[in-house]
Amino acid sequence: DTAVSQTPKYLVTQMGNDKSIKCEQNLGHDTMYWYKQDSKKFLKIMFSYNNKELIINETVPNRFSPKSPDKAHLNLHINSLELGDSAVYFCASSQTDRHGYTFGSGTRLTVV
């Protein structure tokens, strides 16, 4: 069983479209995250949810909207996609601050 699973793995779409990425974890963790990895492999946190409550919202365009229907799921919806949104998006979960993250395998988003 995959611990943190993301779908889709690849997403190619045109500018201006709206798309969603889904994430599910079966580890029983309370906290989930979205990170963005750019073409230089730099990782930046976008959002964090703890038990369905938004607790971290970094400086991210409001075209990005996370949603957590329950603590095992954290989805990311992106409106009006732009070329600069092309990146790999990672979902992660953690048990507590000191345990580190379990990452999903990533979603490679390409906006053309």
Add this chain to the structure above:
Amino acid sequence: AQSVTQPDIHITVSEGASLELRCNYSYGATPYLFWYVQSPGQGLQLLLKYFSGDTLVQGIKGFEAEFKRSQSSFNLRKPSVHWSDAAEYFCAVGGRNTNAGKSTFGDGTTLTVKP
């Protein structure tokens, strides 16, 4: 604010040689420290972590790291590198009971292993 610096962008070592990847952090107190590995096309995998106690921590795949408070460092080491260790390595610092578990990542070090 917490931050991490990985001074080496790219390191090349021969298979069987020893490895040390450097990591320096900035944090107001004793942080949580982590090393992750990312193989091409994959997500990140946690290698090891430090949060208290023994400053030399052992991880998976034969890696270890040493926390040195005086130097604000958490360097990753492996005595003998295998070709399969070629990957991107990230050091990360996390806050204790603050920042809601947010980890800040370094910019990564790319490891190339020569046969």
